[in-house]
Amino acid sequence: MKRFAVKKQLIKMSLFSIGLALSSTSLQANNALPDIGGNAFSTLTPDKEKQLGDVMMRQTKGQLPMVYDPLMDEYLNSMGNQMVAKAQDVKFPFRFYWVNDKNINAFATLGGNIVSHTGTLAVSDSESEFASVIAHEISHVTQRHIARSVEARSENGPLTLAGILGSILLATVNPEAGMAGIMASQGLAQQSAINFTRSNEQEADRIGIQLMADAGYNPYAVPEFFNKLAEKSRFANTQLAFLYTHPLSQSRVADSRLRAEQFPKRFVADSQDYTLVKARVMARYHYQTKDAQSYFLRKLAEPGGNTKANQYGLALTYFDDKQVEKADQIISKLRQQEPDNLFYIDAYTDILLAQGKAEQAMSMLEQHYLLKPNNQVITLNYANAALQGKAYRLAVHLLRNLLYYKNDIFLAYEMLADTYKAMEDYARYYEARADLYYQMAVYPKAIDDLNEALNHVGKNNTLENRRLEAKKKQWQTELNRLKRL
Template sequence: MRLRPFRHASLLLTTLLVLLVASVCAPAQENRLPDIGSSAGTVLGPSQQAEYGRMLLAQLRHYGYVLEDPLVESWLQATGTRLAAVSDDPEQRFTFFMMKDRSINAFATLGGYIGMNAGLVLAAETEDEVAAVLGHEIAHVTQAHVLRGVERAQRDSIPILLAMLGAIAIAQSAGGNSADDASMAALASAQGLMAQRQINYTRSNESEADRIGIRTLSRGGYEPEAMASMFERMQSVSRTNQGGERERLPDYLKTHPVTTTRISEAKDRAERLSRDMVTTTTATPDAVRVERVRIDGVTVPEGLRVIDNPLLPSSLTLSGGLDAAPSREFGWARERLRVLSANTPDAAIREYDRMARAGALDDAQRYGLAVAHLRSGRGAEAATIFTGLLDRYPGDLWLDLGLAEADAHAGRAAAADRRFEALLERMPRNPAVAMGYADVLVTRNTAEAGRRAQAVLRPLLGANSGDPAFQRTFARASEIAGDPVRAGEAWAEAAFFGGREEQALVQLNTLKKRDDLDYYARARIDARIAQITPVVLELRRQGVRDPDLRRR
């Protein structure tokens, strides 16, 4: 059983989650006619939806449930964006984020914010299966299921909201086990009411999300069969856990029930889609890309060879089947998540030891073991594994970055700097490279290292301004570089995007009182105060207050 040391934080998080997204689970009436009279989309405008989604993500970060890692984030965002670009609403902006929890779950909420638990990735065998879940959640957004849920909740979900407000009041104003028990009772009552109202939602919206999700999966170049295989995998997990210490059902199945009929329908849709697709493989000296291509009205014979058509490039291969090579990056991401979601790095090492006793570790698992050694402070051991893997996969970003960090932890600063500088020259705007290098630099705690870290991070400030981990690193770099104003602004941004909006406002108002501000710095701070103030007022209206500030 995994330890949960922050029980009180878990309570507050659960309460906030239900408060903000309970309405997503409320059922919409099944409507087979064109949606002419629905007000979905007018209940909340796009900017309001995005702001509620941002607030939810900020609170999840505040309670420590979001897994902040630039490599994992980049992989997840790339996978999700690939699907979103071919969805029914490619103009919708999506934000994908990873949760630390090892339970199997994912959810969509307002503004295109989609969260996925680390446990779901660990349960998947291929990137296609992860993409299947993302495609399903994307469909919940593009088909306005979330907005329809909000519309219905505004009409008749007062009991749910009252229960949630009561749970928040208890959790914020009282302590001890009795408060926890009372809050959990309120949550159980509210969630029971939600579960009772869930049936129609699963029968109509879930079916539509499956149908649209499989189509999006196919359009994005993934195997449409992956949705059915992921459903079967989750069903298998639920049977394995029956009667054990863990819950009988994965969390995902509680809100997305899987039946034999649903699996059969997913298989049937996938089979029909597969008839119209082929797989293309494009190879370059550094990488191989496998994509599915629609061939409307064309039959591709089995065994088609590139040399049969001299107009095709020699690097292109076609096949009538869908036997794409597994994604190496998915393997790295899954094993990195195994380490980052473990209770401690040493616990992750013990997990790999158990896996090794059952059979030799594959390359992805060896990568995970190296990451675990790195995070436990064993830089030399990590470097040995990374070096061996780089011999097999030269130029791989995940391995190059890991070796650079391992060199730094092993005390080989010059070697680490050479590797980081080479990576920066190759990928100057890659967040994982920039943040990895900056993190190493700030540990040296010298003004020169701080200025170099600032220079490395500054080109990425615009694209990563909403990342609290990025802002914290930039704040620390600015501090040791002797730039207190920039440091203060960055700390405030880290607080804002980390769910401490009131603290961000206090920090900016304090920073504004400095005598050494120039015109531009004062203008930036004034503008940010004007932007954050309405957010804080809205949070207060909803009953969300910063407990640290209230105790002052």
């Protein structure tokens, strides 16, 4: 689905405008924030950590260039939770996210939220290498490294949610300064922070290697990835972001090699989804369109390079370069071999819509929707086709059902707003926009749009007025409470 969801007007917030825009759980979930009183972070129970983690992640969505791509989202969460299923001491559900950033990095926040840069996948040479990074971050969470560091900081002075989040966001822009902010409590020496980080890294390596091996990945990929990072850093003008936030010593590399050698060597093939996701990243997030086109043409010309993933990647670059017929030729051949492949269905939907064939796209997607009614790739493409084909009521039905099943899908809120606008239903349009801002924790804009929605609701529609007023009051209460943390 060729739809870049992060509209510029939604992300023009200053990096440090944190105190005015923090959020909690989604509307359909339990909205109660933890009643933590006093120093909010002195003791973080798993329940408190989860709730605060959700607050932090929602704010992070409003500050970083998140990737809202259903295919990539499905892959990362499937792969990540495959390893979470093998982990010990899992206290809460995990959620995995992408940031559009070519730098190699990944980080975990409180409450099982893990974020990977697209650049981390782009530089990986195998699925096991990429899995090693995700397993490492999972281990940081299950071992409560972040929670313990927050508790340690709170013992040395006042600490606010905005301060912690600011450090995490800063870590993605200026990793050296950000990790100092996260790990070093006020008044402690920088060396103490580094030592604490190294201890955590060693433990996360140990647990992560076991975790990825149990999940069926190759543990030898860990020292291989470390060596790759060391080589890249050696020839770079500045140290890699990943190495700032995950210090890499020679002893750590050697230790990872020794731990990997405790497992038998075996060949672990990359999944097809990994190869297709990597092709998607290279085509749409790592290279400019023309450069990506050259990249895939070169890969296809190499011995053994004529793979489905490289063909798919080339098709995406043709489509993005408005060479729709060339893209159609490639995707049609791939669909003949695998008609139910979600990557090819997604690309073919874009092609049909670009050719003005919305009815044909809806007909195709209806059949897939009947088989997979809760799949976000199918549903979002179907709703997009319905929107383009002016079947607005169908689009609303699909999107509302999807949000009932999974209420944090950013693209669904954005598309719902577009649909209501096309229908000239401005009360629901402004409410959908408010929900979109709420998903990114931009409370002032969310409340402003609810007021606009109220202006378009008839005075005689008592129930609708009461519902919107109640939502506005709830959000204002959440914001006031979060400002006190």
